[in-house]
Amino acid sequence: MLMKKWIAALAGGLMLASAAAxxxxxxxxxxxxxPSSSLTLSDADIAALKDKGYKAALLWHTSSDFTNAVTAGATDEFARAGISIAVKTDAQFDAARQRSDIETALAAKPNVILALPLDPxxxxxxFRQAVKDGVKLVFLSNLPKDYKQGTDYASIVTDDLYQMGKQAADAMAKAIGGKxxxxxxxxxxNYYVTNxxxxxxxxxxxxxxxDIKIVAEQGISDPARAEELxxxxLLQHPDLDGIYVTWAEPADGVLSALRGAGNT
Incomplete structure (x- = not known):
């Protein structure tokens, strides 16, 4: 019977930075x-936003359960405040496409953009034109290089990154018996969240x-190459007990490689 291989993948949770972080x-x-719990909108805040005709754009660089959940939450909260969603895009890890998506969004004249930038x-x-146009920018998980809070963007939202990595390590250790x-x-x-x-x-x-040794390390920039890598x-280290993968999309490719090698 072939030894079972374990994989730990981080897909990016929805719990925003907490006090423990x-x-x-x-x-x-x-x-x-x-902590996200410290940021709330009162009834008066909501009333002040409604009936102003405000518009928002949601500009992501990938599609995933994570971005789908963020989209759903943002859409619900904007609806509560009477803010319409003018544009939703997915750049599919393409920098040129993300720039085009931003131009498309600006043509709709949004008051606020929620965005997952591809790289700093x-x-x-x-995003420079959006800054010049006075659009309020809220970034998810990554920040454009040299942007200053309060001048170029309003805020950045992310997860308890340290705990996500630690808990993945703890889960890996438990799965392989601590050795x-x-x-x-x-x-x-250069992506601060995954880093x-x-x-x-x-x-x-x-x-x-x-008693756990990391015997093989491999960087990945293109999720499509995960299975190949x-x-x-596995060819060089067929006796691996587990593989850590940086997030869910490349983890799918690693799972395919494990199955192809006869591991379950």
């Missing part, structure tokens, strides 16, 4: 997180689980 999770420029460098230029060899597929890009989660997983394994990792 303060000690470890920080913003892209080292900011201390503010390309998005800095892509063994694991592979580590991390996001090879923090990946590093938290690795540090937790190294610090808390001395996992196949190469």
């Amino acid at each position: 303060h000690a470890q999770t920080v913003g892209p420029q080292g900011e201390t997180a503010t 460098v390309t998005s800095a230029e892509a 063994g060899k694991v592979g580590y597929i991390f996001h090879d890009a 923090q989660r990946d590093q938290s997983f690795k540090k937790t394994i190294e610090k808390d689980y001395p 996992a196949n190469a990792m």
Whole structure:
């Protein structure tokens, strides 16, 4: 019977930065997180927003259960405040397409944009016109390079990244009995969210689980290459007990590689 391989994947939860996150999770420029529970809209706030004809745009760079859930929550809250959704887009990990999506959104003259930027460098230029137009920008999980809060954007929302990585490590350790060899597929890009989660997983394994060794490391920037990279990792290390993957989409490819190698 072939040894069962375990995979730990982070898909990005919906629990926004909590009070427990303060000690470890920080913003892209080292900011201390503010718990989402401290941000509320009173009935007076809602009344002040209604009947003003405000419009919003939701600009994502990928489709996933995570972005679908964020879209649903944002849509419900905007509806409560009388704000219509003028544009919803998915750039599918294409920087040029995201820039085009921003231009499309600006043509609809939104008052606010909720966006998941593709990467700090390309998005800095892509969102510049929105800043010039005075559109309120709220970013999800990533920040354009050199943007300043209060000047260029209103806020950034993310998760308890440290805990997500730590809990993935804890789950991996439990699954393989606290000892063994694991592979580590991390996001090879300047993307603060995945970088923090990946590093938290690795540090937790190294610090808390001395009998677990990370024997193979591989960066990934294109989720479509996950199966190819996992196949190469398994070829070099057929005795792996588990593989960590940076988020859900590339994890699908790793699962395909595991099944193809006869693992269950």
